[in-house]
Amino acid sequence: MRGREPPVHCDNCGRMVPRNKAVTEEKRINLGTEANEGNIRFFTSRKVYYCISCAKHRGIFEKKKQQAQRAAARGLYSKY
């Protein structure tokens, strides 16, 4: 199904990109500090969107390539 994708803002430069063209990355945010509540740590993950140029700049494409290679090694993409 291909519909019209709502545009999203690039997290780095604020540019509007269609969602299917934006590069997504799962970002982990540490909410706790070492000062509060001893060893309790809070993590939350947020999806961030980057435009193509920012993704290139941050090397996210390389990461995706590595992930794809790892997945291929596991045999998930057997159609290739």
Ligand SMILES: [Zn+2]
């Ligand atoms: Zn950008």
